[in-house]
Structures are given as C-alpha cells and as structure tokens.
Amino acid sequence: MKISRRIGMAVAAAAAAALLLSGCTSRNSDDTSASADAGGTDDLTIAFVPKLQGIPYFEAMNTGGQKAAEELGFTWLYQGPTTADAAAQADIVRSFIQQGVDVLFVAPNDPDSLAPLLQEAQDAGIHVATTDTDAPDSVREVFVNQATAEGIGETLVDTLLDAMGGSGKFAIVSCGETAANLNSWIDVMKTHTAEAYPDAEIVDTVYAGEDQATATSMATDLMNAHPDLTGLIGVCTSSAPGVAQAVTDAGRIGEVFTVGLGTPQSMLPYLKSGASSGSILWDVEALGYLTGWAGVQLAKGNAFAATNDVSDALPAVEYDDATKTLLLGPPTVFTAENAGDYDY
Missing domain, CATH: 3.40.50.2300 (Response regulator)
Structure with a gap:
C-alpha cells in the first residue's frame, strides 16, 4: 500500500512542511480511536489547495477537512494562493508534490494549465483529485462536487x-x-x-x-x-x-x-x-469533510459505491462512476430567516 511505502518520506517532509505552511496548515489531533475506526490512517497525509486562501468559503472548507482529519485520523494540509492566480496556485501544488503527500486535492483556478501538474503528481505516486472545481481533462481520480x-x-x-x-x-x-x-x-x-x-x-x-x-x-x-x-x-x-x-x-x-x-x-x-x-x-464545511473522507478512500484503494454512507450528517452521498464524481447534494437557498443559523 502506498501509505506504508511513504512513511519515511512523510517524516522527512514534516519539518519542511511546518516551515512552508506555517499559519496555513491544519493538522489533525491525535485521536487513536478515530484512527482505529479508519483502518490505520495515522501516516496518511491529505493536502488541499484552494483557489484562494483567506476568504470565508474556503476557510469553511478547511474547517470541514480538519473535522474529517480529527474523526478519521489523518493529517490535513491546507494552503492556497493569496490572490486567485493560476501560477501562484501551481507553485503550491509543486510544493506538495515535492513533500510527497499521499493525496492531493485542488480547486483549480485554471483547469487546463493545472492538468500537467496533476499528471506530474500522479507520476510521483500521489493520488490526485479535484474538489469544488473540476479539471475534467486531467488524470484526477475523483471530483468532489458540491451540487449539479x-x-x-x-x-x-x-x-x-x-x-x-x-x-x-x-x-x-x-x-x-x-x-x-x-x-x-x-x-x-x-x-x-x-x-x-x-x-x-x-x-x-x-x-x-x-x-x-x-x-x-x-x-x-x-x-x-x-x-x-x-x-x-x-x-x-x-x-x-x-x-x-x-x-x-x-x-x-x-x-x-x-x-x-x-x-x-x-x-x-x-x-x-x-x-x-x-x-x-450548500453546506461548505460538509464539502470539506467529504473531501477529506474521499482522500482516505483513494489512499486505501477503496472503491466508491453508488451511494456512500460518509457520516451521520452525510449518510447517502451519490457517486457517478461514468464521470467519477461524488455529489454532496442539492443547493440550499439561504434567506434572512435561515442564514443566521450558520457560522461561516
């Protein structure tokens, strides 16, 4: 399994990751029961590169990813460009490739220009996927989609x-x-x-x-x-x-x-x-959680079912094998009456 092959690389990259991602990297807490339930994901590292770091939307996705890491027992890394710039995003993707993360998710600013980098990551033995925004003409293994x-x-x-x-x-x-x-x-x-x-x-x-x-x-x-x-x-x-x-x-x-x-x-x-x-x-934190969960499945070689019981909050996430897409669900209309029920 890829996880066991890369333990040494993950340890060696830890110090570099701490320096590079200081202030914008979120790691899971040490929850041994969650790790046991997940089937031994202690050494699994999942990275997410958003379009833009610092805006409420992607910070909420990061919160969801952190929650998945805490419950499933993996390491979650999060870093994006400070402007919606495809070149700056590509530099961060290259950084994660060099670190040797196990799974790499990207919400691409420019899907076409990102495709060669996703190929490079896959050639390095990294599972590659997209979330929030797809790069359909790439080697990504799954797209975590928020709604149709x-x-x-x-x-x-x-x-x-x-x-x-x-x-x-x-x-x-x-x-x-x-x-x-x-x-x-x-x-x-x-x-x-x-x-x-x-x-x-x-x-x-x-x-x-x-x-x-x-x-x-x-x-x-x-x-x-x-x-x-x-x-x-x-x-x-x-x-x-x-x-x-x-x-x-x-x-x-x-x-x-x-x-x-x-x-x-x-x-x-x-x-x-x-x-x-x-x-x-849609529930943006849930999208982040689903992203983390999907990363665990990719790393462990688990096939997605037509309907997936992800968590208590996400009991029936649909997967379309033809497009390799996980679908969070239908959109929500927020109004003056219900928007205050959410904290992001």
Whole structure:
C-alpha cells in the first residue's frame, strides 16, 4: 500500500512542511480511536489547495477537512494562493508534490494549465483529485462536487426571476474567467433563462476575479450602462456580496434585485436589508469533510459505491462512476430567516 511505502518520506517532509505552511496548515489531533475506526490512517497525509486562501468559503472548507482529519485520523494540509492566480496556485501544488503527500486535492483556478501538474503528481505516486472545481481533462481520480450545474444555475435564475416578477433584464458578475464550475453554471443560467423565461434577458456577463470590491465596481458600471437593468447575479462568494453592495450604494434596493452564491454570514446583512433576494449555496464545511473522507478512500484503494454512507450528517452521498464524481447534494437557498443559523 502506498501509505506504508511513504512513511519515511512523510517524516522527512514534516519539518519542511511546518516551515512552508506555517499559519496555513491544519493538522489533525491525535485521536487513536478515530484512527482505529479508519483502518490505520495515522501516516496518511491529505493536502488541499484552494483557489484562494483567506476568504470565508474556503476557510469553511478547511474547517470541514480538519473535522474529517480529527474523526478519521489523518493529517490535513491546507494552503492556497493569496490572490486567485493560476501560477501562484501551481507553485503550491509543486510544493506538495515535492513533500510527497499521499493525496492531493485542488480547486483549480485554471483547469487546463493545472492538468500537467496533476499528471506530474500522479507520476510521483500521489493520488490526485479535484474538489469544488473540476479539471475534467486531467488524470484526477475523483471530483468532489458540491451540487449539479443544473441545480445551481436553475436555482439562481429561478430565485432572481421570482423577485423580478418573471421578466426584465439582468446581468451576471462572475469571478475567474477560466473557472470550469462557474462557467458551467453560467451556461445553465443562459439556457434556463431562454427556455423558462421568454420575457427575461441576460444583457452581459463580466468577470471580477475573486475580488469583492471589483465586483461592486463592475455591478455599478452595469447599472449605469443599462438603466433598465432590474437584476444582478453574483456567481461566486465574493461577487455575491459585491453586487448586493453595489445596489445598496446606488440606493436602488427594491428596484434592482440580486442573488448569488454567497456564504451565509457574508450575505446576512444584505438579505436582511433586501439588497439580496437569496443566497444559493450548500453546506461548505460538509464539502470539506467529504473531501477529506474521499482522500482516505483513494489512499486505501477503496472503491466508491453508488451511494456512500460518509457520516451521520452525510449518510447517502451519490457517486457517478461514468464521470467519477461524488455529489454532496442539492443547493440550499439561504434567506434572512435561515442564514443566521450558520457560522461561516
């Protein structure tokens, strides 16, 4: 088994890992009962490289990964770039390859440019996988998906058009232009709008990176360029509050409606003020937990079942063998009434 072959490498890399990942590496506590239940994963190291470190979304995923590490008895490493930059992310991936981690998960900023690095990691004997965002044209062994593209895209449009009365013009403010998951949701939004809302029109799609202030500025520009605009969709956890802030700053709450993929706490003030009509997301900590659990299965050579009993909170996670995808479940619509129940 790969775990036993790499014990020496893992020990040798520990000091380097502590230096490189100081302040951004999360390791599990020593829980011998959890290790026993997991079948001896004490020496297993699972690394996760998010698109961007420091934003609530990926920090919540990190919390979920930490919880899985504590319960299942493995070491969890977490580090991402401080800007949504594909080159900076690639450097961190290379670092984990050099350390000889057992399993490497990435939420790629640019799936195509990451594919050769995932091949390099696999050639080095590392199990490679994606989570949150896929790199389908790579050697990744599994994609841990938060929800289907159809579920997310259609729920975003339905929630916005319900607020808009079923008609009107709206625009989309996305983040990374090459992010596969965001682009798949946008494709669904365009198709669903054309098919279900003949009196609605998407007038523009812009890209703000992973920067909330840029999203606010772009949303303001869109409202100025289209005076008859009555809706905005923020397609990531920085653009969702960004578009709501733009409507707030313009004094147009109740005239221009917004929805987006925002974390509950970041969206709660806008949901309460009416600047946002709904935040569509999922349990992000559960996504992190599922990522850690999936890493254990890869390292131990366990095949995924069609339906997987992951934990008490995740008793029926579906797996599609054709696409090698684990599906967390359907999206959740957060409102002023339920967003306060979550602490991220």
